[in-house]
Structures are given as C-alpha cells and as structure tokens.
Amino acid sequence: MTLPHSSTFPHHVAAGCLHVSRVDSGLSDEQWYQLPEQWNPFFRSDQELNRSIDASGVHHIELAETLHKCPHFPPELQELLLKLALAPFAKLFRHHWIELEFTRSQDDADVNALIRVYLLPDDKDRSLINRSNKTLRRHWNSLLSKLDFSASAWKGKSNGDRSFQPALMQPPDKDGAESSLLQLFNTIPSPKPNPEYLLDSNDRDYCRSLLNCDIPGLKTQLFLYQREAAASMFQRETQPLQCIDPRLCYVVDQHEDPWFFDCITGEVLKDGRSYEGVSGGILAEEMGSGKTLICLALIAATRQQPAYRPEIYTAPAIIRPKLGSLADMAAAAGSMASVPWRSYFSREQCGDQEYTNCLGKIDQNPGWYLMPRPAPKRVSRQPAAPEQSDKLYLSCASLVIVPTNLLEQWKDEITKHTPYLRTLVLTKARVPTPIPNALSLLQYDIILVSMSRFERLIENRIKDRHGSWVLLSPLGQVHFKRIIIDEGHALGHSTLAKKSNLLLVVEHLQTSARWVVTGTPSKGLYGVDGSCTGRNELSDDQERKDTEHIGSIATHYLNARPWANKVLEDGDTTADWRIYVMQTKNNNEVQNHRRHSILKSTLNSLIIRHPKSELSRLLPKITERTVYIDGSYQDIMSLNLFAAHIILNSVQSQRVDQDYFFHPKQRKYLDELVSNERQASFFGGNFFTASDIQKAVLTAEEFLQKGDVVISKEDDCLIREAIAFGKTAEANKIREVSSRCFEVPIYVEEFPGKEYTGVLSSWAVDGKEGDRMCTISPLVVVLQRYVRPWLSSPESLEIVFNSGKFASYGAKARNKAMGGVPEIIQCGEAPSSIAFTEKDDKVYKDVSKQKKARSGTLEWADVNDTFEKDEEIAEPLAKFSLVSTASAKLSYLIDQITKYKDAEKILVFYETENVGWSIAGCLEILHIPHLIYAKNLKAERRAQYVATFNETSKFRVMLMDLKQAAFGLNMNSASRIYFVNPVLNPQVEAQAIGRARRIGQSKDVTVETLVLRGTLEELVVERKKKMTQEEHRRIKSIMDDKPFYEWFQNARILPLPDVAADDGPGQMAPLAVPVPLFGRGSGQIIHPDQDLLAKGERHSSDRECAVPCSDTGGIGSSFGRKRPLSMVTDAAADDAADREPKKPAKGVRFA
Structure with a gap:
C-alpha cells in the first residue's frame, strides 16, 4: 500500500530518489529477494515527531498515527542498508532530517532498487530539530548531489533518464536563459510608479507632484519619462519592494508542490525568504536624457521632507533646562517624527504670506537621534566605559557628489532649473574652506561636493580607543535624506579588500537612500536600439567584468541584501556575488537559471531607465557622414x-x-x-x-x-x-x-609690402618670392601683432615697409622659428639595423622659455593698441589671405569652420595634442575665438571652459581631446561635430557625440568623420562596420587586430600627385575660398582669462537671475590656454603665457 504524500510525510519535500544496485547494497542474493517490490517507509526505532502542543506549550513526541497503518521495511534489512549502502546518510535519517521509502525497481528488480528521499525543509520544525550541525550539513549536501530528481525514478523505474536537479516551477525560457548581460540591461522594464501603493499620505502627494510636474520652485517642464524616473526614485526611497531571496530557485517536488532550493549551500525552504529592497539604486537613463534634471526634480519635490529616523535607533526624551514653550515643544515633536512642517508654513503653500516665526521654531528644534558606537572588537580584561553615542541630526538635504569637471555644470543646472534651492558648494581649492557645522548644514537643500574634495575627507578618519574608525567631519553628524554620486560607475572597481577612498568615506555617512547616476553602470553596458545584434554582443571576459562591477556597486555601496550580509549578523548567511552569479555557464539548468534570474532581478530592482527606443524620438535628429578627402x-x-x-x-x-x-x-x-x-x-x-x-x-x-x-x-x-x-x-x-620648425606649412597671398625689396624673402620660410608665399602660423601671429598699431593707417604702413624695418623684423622672426635647436629626447630604443635609426623617432620638445603672466583683472589690453573698432583696415592688409595648407584635413576643417561658425557652434575631436594645437594655430591667425579642452588642464579649468562655451556666444569652436569626452559633459550648445580621424570603437564615438546630441538640443546635429583616401583610415572605417563588441574589447591597440597587423606588414608606397618638385603651392591642399588674415581682432594680445566666465558668473541675457550658490571653494589661480601662443613671440606675448601649459612637442605620440 502506498499512502498519499499528504498523509505520509506532510511536512517534507518529496525530492528524489537514490539508486542502489544489488552489488553496492552489500546484501546476499537471499536477502535481496526478501526486499519488498512496493514502496515501504523506513521503520524508526525511536518515535516520529508529533507537532501537537498541549496546554502547557510543550511539544509531544509521539508515533504518528498514519505510520502505524503503513507497512514498514523489514528492520533487519533496513539496518544492513543503513550500515552499508546508505552509511553516509544514516545520521540524517536518525536525526529526522530526512525520511526514506524503499522498493525494488519495477523494470529491473533483480539488479536495482530505489529509495525515495523526503527532505525536511530548513524552515520547518526548527524548535524540535537542530539544523546547525556542520557534519550533518555536509552529509546533507552530499545527499543532494546524488539524488535523482526524475519522475520516472520516483515511480520506481531505474532505467529512465536521470535528472540531478529539481524541476523548476516555470520551465526556463531557452532564449531568455541565453540572454547576455547587455540584453538584460536593455530590456529592463520602463518604470511605472503608482502613488496609490504608498502608505503615507504625504508620500503619495510628493509622488503625484512628480508625476504631474507640479513641483514648487522647478522652472522646467519635465518630459513624461523624466517624471516617471523621478517618481520611481522617490517610490523606491520611501517604500522599497519586498524581494524574494535571489539565491533561491523556485522548484517543485514530485507531487507538484512548490519549494525553494539554494543549489550552492543546499538550503531547502518551504516558504522562501524575502528581503526589503534597496532604498535607492542606479539611475541609468541614456546619455543626454537629463539625469541631472531628474535628480533636481526629486530634490525640489521633497525639499521640505526631513529624513526618517532609522527604526533601530530610538530618540531619547528631550530634557530642557526649563519649561519650553508650546511652539518649541510642538516643533520638536514634529521634527523628531520627521513631519514635513515646512511645507505647511512655506510661501509656496501659503501664497505671499510666510509664517517666519513658525519656520524659525522648526529651525531651532531639529530632529535628532543617538547612534551607539560600534562594540569593541576585542574584549578587555579591564572593562572600560562605553563610548558615548553619536548625535545625528535629521536633515532635509541631499548630498550630491560629482566629478570635479562636472561641478560647474551641476551649479549651472541648479541655477537654470531650481534657482530657489539652497545650495552649499564644497570644492577642492588651494586652501579649502572648512565645512560648516552640522546645524548650519541643516539649512541647505543640496550639499554639492566635488569628488576630489569628498575623497580628501579620508584624512579626517581616525580610530577610537576601541579600534573602530570614526569620521571627524560635520558631514558625519548629519543624517542626509539621500546621497547621489554622479558618474558613480567607478564604485564598481571596489572590492571588500580594497575599497576606494570615496566608498570608505561614504560608509561613515548616514543616509536614508543611496543613488548612483550614470548612463553606463559598467564599461560594456550601454543603450542600443532594438534587439541586440551580434555586433553588440560582449566578450565573455567583458561580460564577466561588467557583472563583477554591478555586483560591487550592489554589495559595497547600495548594501543590497543578501549580497551585503555580514558574517557577524545573526539569522542569515553571507552571499558571495562571485559564487552565485559569476560562475561560467554549464549544463546545469538550475544553476544557469539561477544565474540568469539573479542578474535579471538585480538589474530590475536596482536600475531605473527607459529603453533607448522610447527616448529616440525626443533626441535631436542626427546626420552622420564619412567625408573622404584626397591627401x-x-x-x-x-x-x-x-x-x-x-x-x-x-x-x-x-x-x-x-x-x-x-x-x-x-x-x-x-x-x-x-x-x-x-x-x-x-x-x-x-x-x-x-x-x-x-x-x-x-x-x-x-x-x-x-x-x-x-x-x-x-x-x-x-x-x-x-x-x-x-x-x-x-x-x-x-x-x-x-x-x-615642427609646424604645418601654409601658403598666403597678397602679402603686405610684397612690392618692397626683401620683404617676401625675409618672411618666407622657404626663402622664395612669388605671388603666394610659404609660411607658418606662428610667423603670421608675429606679423599680425607687429603691424596692429597701423591697421587703419596705410601711410604709416608704407613708411614701415619702405624703411626696411618690416623686412628686418621678419627675417629675425623667421630665423628664430627655423633656427632654434630643439632639445632631443629619445622615445625608446629602436633596432640597431633598422633602416631609420633611433633618431628617426625623436621627440622634439619646445624649450622656448615662457615668462609669467601678470595676475589681476580678466581683461588685459595691449597698451599700444590704438585701433578703433569703427576704423577701416588698411588696404595692404585687407587683401592678405590664407589660401592653402599642407594638410588636406586642416584645409577642409578651415573651410567648414569659416562656413558654419556664425550660425552654429562646433566641436572638433582630435586624438593627439599635436593635431589639436595645429588646428588651434590656424584658428588663431584667422581670429576665430576657440577653446581647447586638453587633458593637461585642471578639472576646474575644463569646467570653466565648458560653461563659457555653452553660455556665451563669443566662442564658436571647442577643440576637444577625444579621451576627454567624459561621461556627463553637457555641450548641447554645439550642433556640428567633426572627428579629425575615424574612431574605431563605436562606443567611444557615441560618447563623444553624446556630448552634443542631448535632449534639450534645439538644433539637428551633424557629425562628420574625416578619412584620408587610400590610407589606413579607410581600413578603420571598414573594420568598424564589421567588428563585434567582443573584438573591440579584446584588442588593446589596433595592432592586436589581424587585418591592421597585416596592413602594416604589407605597407606600400602610394603614388605621389603629378606635381612638380618645385611647385610649392601645387603641393598644398587649397581652401575652397581664401580667408582674410586681418580683421578687428587680429594681432591683439589676449589674457588667458579674457571673455571666460568667472566663477559663479552667468550671462543674464541667456539665463534668468537666480539665487547664487554658496561656494566654499574656488577655481583658484590655475590657468589653461584658450588659444595657443606662438613659439615665436615678442616680449609682450611672452608675458601672456603665464600659468598656461606648454605647447606639446611636435613629432611625439601623446598617450
């Protein structure tokens, strides 16, 4: 007789079977054939557990009634099996961890037998059975590894297909199980916040205000996706969802009853286990989608709501030296309970009337609580007095940590969108201003800190007398409502053994919610349109790194359970992300499903983003084309x-x-x-x-x-x-x-004073005279500065030309440019017998000394500058024009910039500094205002350049090092982008384009990539179309890719154009239209800071006036270069070079 499961072992899981052969059983033939051919439960010499409880609350251990009626396995044969074939698991049976049933195989009874195993779940009968025995736990895991979970074995058939993993509750989606991390990232569901899910009425109101964009103080109308993202952030902060432990697989037993199984630890649960979700997460909207604005909307909507006191900490009774007033006691009671009093008395709520007395009482009675210090790590024989608890104030403020180069951008966004937010800015200055005390910090809505300044707080960490680390900073005395780390993907590099300074300082701060803001949580995770194609797939190595980075952020920063569980915490076990998630795929369906399930649930629970397809219609139209240029x-x-x-x-x-x-x-x-x-x-x-x-x-x-x-x-x-x-x-x-001279030769026409003897030969770098003259941009700068005092005086110019001073000055300037002996620095040893020796790859370093500039005002005019803006330029100078350059790409860029600079702002991306300075040299002689976003500039200076470029109309061109096209930079004032060289990696190119193609861009974006025909660059374009992301991640340089390697190995000499050897102009790349070299700005000596926005300055014509940020740091006196100054300058020009980076050497590779 076989009893139904519900009556045999109702509290157990009908898991699977053990196979026992006659040979392995240790039984004789006679004993074997005495074994029953129907299912019989093992007999217990002790008594079965009876889970009834009498009136006194004592558990009774009695023989279960159903087992009396059930035929049992012969005791003597049972003991033999437990001693021989089942010896490793006998203790499990005797300690009631498992129940067993036996039968001989229905399809091979002479040779095989089957033993059903019923598992007692770990969450059942814990008061009756000790489940912490480590020896039994090892036997338990060994048993699970040997079980056959197939249905045929459970029915008594030993020759069927075996299964060593339990059946999943829902059969896995084969396509889904094979989904890559990139695909999972791009299929995260769009956030759909619902205010009705929130229990608190105030929270529901805040959520509705975000969804309806009815936010006091927010001047910008949000897009729908931005409202959904902000409301979802608030909902996750205030009421995190309950999440099933991701380590558990949801499976079914042989009777289709569900149970939970951890295949790593062998834990078996009947009812599962859940954790509270993370208060915070990762805002990972697309590049240019307004993540900063989303954060500001969240801060503005909740600026009156104080942080809640953690439930584990109690607020002691307030003891006053004398009886307090009713207003004080009411304000204190409300503050301690985190009641948003301010919203009831503020001007936004009460119209023009503001209850200043009430608001003053709220400020005087902030909420607070006491947080005990950590217990001593070592127990001392001499008991010491416990450390005094720390007093933490409940704040309405949000702590925002941003990269230093994005600090000015954040300040600008605050001024533009939420000018009424009270903002404290802490940045790294030469002499940083001390952070205000804790009570002063409570007066702000945003504490905006540069990452470099925040990381320096590591110097304020000390150990107390018990060995615990303590942060001595006012920031550690405030419980912030939230912390937001912009471009925080670097947190993914931290490990338990090696945490970054940023993370170490964050661990000392008390916050109700933690956020990371980044469009790419890891290097290989980015938005793609539609389904992922083969070209978007990541290599296994890159996916492993990305998975590790996500796990690091979830574990060490967001403190997501169970990954952040600590060893010393009671009632739970630790979970290693590397063990559960980062194991390679194998044939174990349950493990693969678990890995896929953990990744999917983790991404969905932590990340807020909308698919790229939903945002594409909001982005400006982009036109991309590759321009092939004949060299x-x-x-x-x-x-x-x-x-x-x-x-x-x-x-x-x-x-x-x-x-x-x-x-x-x-x-x-x-x-x-x-x-x-x-x-x-x-x-x-x-x-x-x-x-x-x-x-x-x-x-x-x-x-x-x-x-x-x-x-x-x-x-x-x-x-x-x-x-x-x-x-x-x-x-x-x-x-x-x-x-x-290490410069790009150029040709000019209508040179001033060309009709005078010796002028052309003195100024020409090749010494030749003709209608067109060969020169270089630094010499043109010298010329422009020399004749500037006589720009509008042809008579004076004629005197200068006729006197011979002009020719003499040109000869000296040319000799200085051509005759200076550069310092030679070897770039590394080359092979001894190569055709070109070590000297071939010299690095030439410009050693012309630059004098220090004057400090003082931003405007610095030449004392000899007498040219009036309304005067006409003298005719000998007006016709002087640039007609060609030695570089076809440079000529094309000059044509494009002069054509579009008045109507559009332009970004030019270069890969080496020599290229950037060559372009800048030509822009300088054409008096086109420009900025150079170079890597050798300090972060504060780069931020000043970005602000100036975006907010002023003077600077039309930004030259940017491609490596500096950093995450988060907003340069949507530009609508034309040029890549001097084709970019092999499409993600690097997308990052660069993303600086300008952003939501809020008012113009269509045009992108052009310049390719020199017949050269390596054509192969770059071709390979970029065919290479997969795996190939991109695998190669460290283009020489790691076989087609490039073979291209260089089979280098061939290209035919030269049919031009005479002495035809200088014919060897140049002509401009489409000659460009005049004299204008009102020609030759003027400009201070490096002229026309730059000063710290905190904003143009009122472009933006409305706003409440200025409080800034406790400054840009300091670090200067960068807007325009390159010539290596051939007069004394006044040399004075202008103070605090500017040296012009990079020509002929050297800049990494």
Missing part, C-alpha cells in the same frame, strides 16, 4: 615615409630576429610607429629630418651593393622604390621646412 602632395609624402620606413626594415632584416619591427620584443616601438602614422594622416611632416632620410637611403643602397643577403624580386623592387622615394622626400624643400 595633398605633402600628406602622401609623409605617409609614404612611414611605408618606406617599414619596407626598408622588412627587407634588410629579412623579417626575422629582433631587428624586425614586427618581432614581439619590438612591440612597444611598433606601437609608437603606428600611432605616429595615424597622426600623420592629419600632418606628418615633422617626423623625419632630411639627415635621417639621407642616412636611411645610404644604408639601403649599401645593403644592395654588398649583396650579402639574397632577396626576392619582389623585395628588390620594394627596396629600390623606397630608396627612390627617400631621395625625392629628402630633396623636398617644404617637407624640410616642416621638419625644422
């Missing part, structure tokens, strides 16, 4: 020098040994060579000197004459072609000029 004669010559460099090395080294560029030991030198060649696609005339080329050619010719090495016909043709080209390059005068 100039000088461009092709520069690139061919690199090809000749590789060819001569390959042939002479016979592509073997360490002398070969592509030998593994020469990888560093090869990477330098590749980087320089990529730079040469813009301009590379400064990489090889004539003497270097001559020496390489002679070495190659000597190699051919000796004939010691037999080479193939193909190599013979290659080396002879390289030699012939080397001779051509060596004799080229324009290339010689660029290699001597």
Whole structure:
C-alpha cells in the first residue's frame, strides 16, 4: 500500500530518489529477494515527531498515527542498508532530517532498487530539530548531489533518464536563459510608479507632484519619462519592494508542490525568504536624457521632507533646562517624527504670506537621534566605559557628489532649473574652506561636493580607543535624506579588500537612500536600439567584468541584501556575488537559471531607465557622414615615409630576429610607429629630418651593393622604390621646412609690402618670392601683432615697409622659428639595423622659455593698441589671405569652420595634442575665438571652459581631446561635430557625440568623420562596420587586430600627385575660398582669462537671475590656454603665457 504524500510525510519535500544496485547494497542474493517490490517507509526505532502542543506549550513526541497503518521495511534489512549502502546518510535519517521509502525497481528488480528521499525543509520544525550541525550539513549536501530528481525514478523505474536537479516551477525560457548581460540591461522594464501603493499620505502627494510636474520652485517642464524616473526614485526611497531571496530557485517536488532550493549551500525552504529592497539604486537613463534634471526634480519635490529616523535607533526624551514653550515643544515633536512642517508654513503653500516665526521654531528644534558606537572588537580584561553615542541630526538635504569637471555644470543646472534651492558648494581649492557645522548644514537643500574634495575627507578618519574608525567631519553628524554620486560607475572597481577612498568615506555617512547616476553602470553596458545584434554582443571576459562591477556597486555601496550580509549578523548567511552569479555557464539548468534570474532581478530592482527606443524620438535628429578627402602632395609624402620606413626594415632584416619591427620584443616601438602614422594622416611632416632620410637611403643602397643577403624580386623592387622615394622626400624643400620648425606649412597671398625689396624673402620660410608665399602660423601671429598699431593707417604702413624695418623684423622672426635647436629626447630604443635609426623617432620638445603672466583683472589690453573698432583696415592688409595648407584635413576643417561658425557652434575631436594645437594655430591667425579642452588642464579649468562655451556666444569652436569626452559633459550648445580621424570603437564615438546630441538640443546635429583616401583610415572605417563588441574589447591597440597587423606588414608606397618638385603651392591642399588674415581682432594680445566666465558668473541675457550658490571653494589661480601662443613671440606675448601649459612637442605620440 502506498499512502498519499499528504498523509505520509506532510511536512517534507518529496525530492528524489537514490539508486542502489544489488552489488553496492552489500546484501546476499537471499536477502535481496526478501526486499519488498512496493514502496515501504523506513521503520524508526525511536518515535516520529508529533507537532501537537498541549496546554502547557510543550511539544509531544509521539508515533504518528498514519505510520502505524503503513507497512514498514523489514528492520533487519533496513539496518544492513543503513550500515552499508546508505552509511553516509544514516545520521540524517536518525536525526529526522530526512525520511526514506524503499522498493525494488519495477523494470529491473533483480539488479536495482530505489529509495525515495523526503527532505525536511530548513524552515520547518526548527524548535524540535537542530539544523546547525556542520557534519550533518555536509552529509546533507552530499545527499543532494546524488539524488535523482526524475519522475520516472520516483515511480520506481531505474532505467529512465536521470535528472540531478529539481524541476523548476516555470520551465526556463531557452532564449531568455541565453540572454547576455547587455540584453538584460536593455530590456529592463520602463518604470511605472503608482502613488496609490504608498502608505503615507504625504508620500503619495510628493509622488503625484512628480508625476504631474507640479513641483514648487522647478522652472522646467519635465518630459513624461523624466517624471516617471523621478517618481520611481522617490517610490523606491520611501517604500522599497519586498524581494524574494535571489539565491533561491523556485522548484517543485514530485507531487507538484512548490519549494525553494539554494543549489550552492543546499538550503531547502518551504516558504522562501524575502528581503526589503534597496532604498535607492542606479539611475541609468541614456546619455543626454537629463539625469541631472531628474535628480533636481526629486530634490525640489521633497525639499521640505526631513529624513526618517532609522527604526533601530530610538530618540531619547528631550530634557530642557526649563519649561519650553508650546511652539518649541510642538516643533520638536514634529521634527523628531520627521513631519514635513515646512511645507505647511512655506510661501509656496501659503501664497505671499510666510509664517517666519513658525519656520524659525522648526529651525531651532531639529530632529535628532543617538547612534551607539560600534562594540569593541576585542574584549578587555579591564572593562572600560562605553563610548558615548553619536548625535545625528535629521536633515532635509541631499548630498550630491560629482566629478570635479562636472561641478560647474551641476551649479549651472541648479541655477537654470531650481534657482530657489539652497545650495552649499564644497570644492577642492588651494586652501579649502572648512565645512560648516552640522546645524548650519541643516539649512541647505543640496550639499554639492566635488569628488576630489569628498575623497580628501579620508584624512579626517581616525580610530577610537576601541579600534573602530570614526569620521571627524560635520558631514558625519548629519543624517542626509539621500546621497547621489554622479558618474558613480567607478564604485564598481571596489572590492571588500580594497575599497576606494570615496566608498570608505561614504560608509561613515548616514543616509536614508543611496543613488548612483550614470548612463553606463559598467564599461560594456550601454543603450542600443532594438534587439541586440551580434555586433553588440560582449566578450565573455567583458561580460564577466561588467557583472563583477554591478555586483560591487550592489554589495559595497547600495548594501543590497543578501549580497551585503555580514558574517557577524545573526539569522542569515553571507552571499558571495562571485559564487552565485559569476560562475561560467554549464549544463546545469538550475544553476544557469539561477544565474540568469539573479542578474535579471538585480538589474530590475536596482536600475531605473527607459529603453533607448522610447527616448529616440525626443533626441535631436542626427546626420552622420564619412567625408573622404584626397591627401595633398605633402600628406602622401609623409605617409609614404612611414611605408618606406617599414619596407626598408622588412627587407634588410629579412623579417626575422629582433631587428624586425614586427618581432614581439619590438612591440612597444611598433606601437609608437603606428600611432605616429595615424597622426600623420592629419600632418606628418615633422617626423623625419632630411639627415635621417639621407642616412636611411645610404644604408639601403649599401645593403644592395654588398649583396650579402639574397632577396626576392619582389623585395628588390620594394627596396629600390623606397630608396627612390627617400631621395625625392629628402630633396623636398617644404617637407624640410616642416621638419625644422615642427609646424604645418601654409601658403598666403597678397602679402603686405610684397612690392618692397626683401620683404617676401625675409618672411618666407622657404626663402622664395612669388605671388603666394610659404609660411607658418606662428610667423603670421608675429606679423599680425607687429603691424596692429597701423591697421587703419596705410601711410604709416608704407613708411614701415619702405624703411626696411618690416623686412628686418621678419627675417629675425623667421630665423628664430627655423633656427632654434630643439632639445632631443629619445622615445625608446629602436633596432640597431633598422633602416631609420633611433633618431628617426625623436621627440622634439619646445624649450622656448615662457615668462609669467601678470595676475589681476580678466581683461588685459595691449597698451599700444590704438585701433578703433569703427576704423577701416588698411588696404595692404585687407587683401592678405590664407589660401592653402599642407594638410588636406586642416584645409577642409578651415573651410567648414569659416562656413558654419556664425550660425552654429562646433566641436572638433582630435586624438593627439599635436593635431589639436595645429588646428588651434590656424584658428588663431584667422581670429576665430576657440577653446581647447586638453587633458593637461585642471578639472576646474575644463569646467570653466565648458560653461563659457555653452553660455556665451563669443566662442564658436571647442577643440576637444577625444579621451576627454567624459561621461556627463553637457555641450548641447554645439550642433556640428567633426572627428579629425575615424574612431574605431563605436562606443567611444557615441560618447563623444553624446556630448552634443542631448535632449534639450534645439538644433539637428551633424557629425562628420574625416578619412584620408587610400590610407589606413579607410581600413578603420571598414573594420568598424564589421567588428563585434567582443573584438573591440579584446584588442588593446589596433595592432592586436589581424587585418591592421597585416596592413602594416604589407605597407606600400602610394603614388605621389603629378606635381612638380618645385611647385610649392601645387603641393598644398587649397581652401575652397581664401580667408582674410586681418580683421578687428587680429594681432591683439589676449589674457588667458579674457571673455571666460568667472566663477559663479552667468550671462543674464541667456539665463534668468537666480539665487547664487554658496561656494566654499574656488577655481583658484590655475590657468589653461584658450588659444595657443606662438613659439615665436615678442616680449609682450611672452608675458601672456603665464600659468598656461606648454605647447606639446611636435613629432611625439601623446598617450
């Protein structure tokens, strides 16, 4: 007779079966055939647990009534099985952890038998049975690993398919189980907040105000998705959801009854276990979607709501020295209970009338509580008095920590959207102002802190006498309503053993909610349109890193349970994210499902974001195109020098040994060579000197004459072609000029005073006279400054020209530019027998000394500047124009910038500083105001540039290092973007475009990528279309990609344009329209700070006046460069160079 499960073991889980063969059982044949062929429960010599409780509350242990009626397994055979085949699990049976039933197999009774195993869940009968025995727990886990969970085995058939994992409650979605982390991130459901779920009436009102955008003090109308995101943030702060322990898999037993199973620890639960969700999370809306505005809306909507006192801490009774007034006692009682009193008495609620007395009483009676100090880590024989509890004040303020370069942007956003928020700004200054005391901090709505200043608080950590760390800062005496870390994805790099200073300081602060604001929580997580294609898939290594970063943020910063469980906490177990989530996929369906389930539930519970498809319609239209440009004669010559460099090395080294560029030991030198060649696609005339080329050619010719090495016909043709080209390059005068002065040669026409003897030959860098003259931008700057006093006086100019002073001054300036001996710094050892020796890859460092600038006012005018704005420019100067440059890309950029600068603002992204300064040099002589967002600028200076570029109309062009296109930068005033070189990684390119293509952009965005035809850049464009994200993550440099590696190995010399060797203008890239070089701003000496927005300044014409932020730090006296000053300057110009970074060396790779 087989009893139904509900009557046999109603409190157990019908898990699975153990297979026992006749051989393994240890029974004789006679004993084997005495075994029953129907299910019989094992007999207990002790008594079965009876869970009835009498009136006295005592549990009775009696024989269960149903078991008396059930046929039992023969006791003597049972004991033999428990001693032999079931020996490892006998203790589990005797201690009531399991129940057993036995039968011989229905399809192979002569050989096999089956034992049903019923598991007692860990959350049942804990008062009767001790489940903490470690030895029994090891046997328990061993038993689970051997169970056959198949239905056929449970029915008594031993030859069916076996299953070593329990059946899931819901069969896994095969497509879903294979979803990558990137796919899970992009399929996070859009937030749908519902105020009716909130229990508190005030919380419901705040949530409705966010959803309806009815927020006092918010001047900007929010989009629907922004309202949903802000309301969801508030809902998660005030009433986090209850989440089932993600470690548990929801499975069913053999009778379709559900139970929960942790396949790592072997824990079996009948009712499951839940945790309260995180108060906070990750706001991960798309780039440019207004995450800052969402946070400000949340802060503004709840600015009157104080933080709630944690339930574990009690507020002691307030003891007053004398009887308090009714107003004081009422205010104190409300503050201690976190009642939003201010909202009832504020001007927003009461119209024009404001109850200042009531508000004053609320300020005088803030809420607070006492938080005990941590218990001593070591017990001392001499008992000491306990540490005094810390007093923490309940605040309405939000603590916002932002990267230093985004601090000004946050201040600007606060002024623009929520000017009435009381804001305290703490930034890293040369002499930081002390943080106000705790009571003063309660008066603010936002405490805005730069990340560098916040991290310095680590210096204020000390250990108390019990060995616990204590933060000595007013910030540690306030319980903030929330903490928001902008661009906080760096928190993912912290581990339990190595926490960042940022995280260590955060751990000392008391906050009700914690938020991370970032569009990309980890490097490989970003928004994609629609379903993920193969090109968007991440490598296993990158996905593992991203998973680890998400787990680190959840564990160490957000304190998400169970991942943040501590070892010393009672009633729960620790959970290691690496064990549960980061194990590689295998054939274990339950483990794979658990891993997928944990990732999905974690992302959904922590991250707030809308799919990119929902936001695309709100983003400005973007037009992207690749512009293919034919290189100039000088461009092709520069690139061919690199090809000749590789060819001569390959042939002479016979592509073997360490002398070969592509030998593994020469990888560093090869990477330098590749980087320089990529730079040469813009301009590379400064990489090889004539003497270097001559020496390489002679070495190659000597190699051919000796004939010691037999080479193939193909190599013979290659080396002879390289030699012939080397001779051509060596004799080229324009290339010689660029290699001597480290500048891009340009051609001008209608040079002032050209009709006077010696003028052209004095100013021309090649010494030639003609209708068009070859020069460089620093010399044009010198010229503009020299003649500025006579811009509107043709008579005075004629005197200067005729006197010979103009020609003499030009000769001196030219000789200074061309004749200065640069300091030589070796860039690393090159192979001894390569065609171009170590000197080929010199780094030239400009050692011209720069004098310090004057400090003082922002406007610094030239004392000799007598030119009036309403005067006409003298005719000899008005016709002076730029007609061409040696770089085809530079000429194209000049055409584009001059064409669109009046109607649109422009971003130009470059990859090396030499390129940036070359572009800036031409913009300077064309008197086009511009800014350079370079990596050598301090963060405060970069933030000042961004604010100036966005808020003023003067600066039309921003030159930006591609590596500095940082997360979070908002430059939506620009609508045209140019990439000087094609960007291989599409995510880097998207980050750069995201600086301008943002919600709120009023114009369509145009993006152009410049590609030099017939060069490596064409391969970059082609590979970018085909490479997957896995390939992008795998390669550290382009030489790690086989097609690029082979392209360099098979370098070939390109045919030069059909231009005569002495035709200088013909070797240039002409401008579409000549650009005048004299205007009202030409030659004016400008202070580095002129026209920049000062700290805290905003243009009233562009933005309404607002309550200024309180700033306890400053930008200080660190200056960066808006425009490059020439390396050839007069004394006054040298004085303007104070506090500016040196102009980078020409011909060097900047990492």
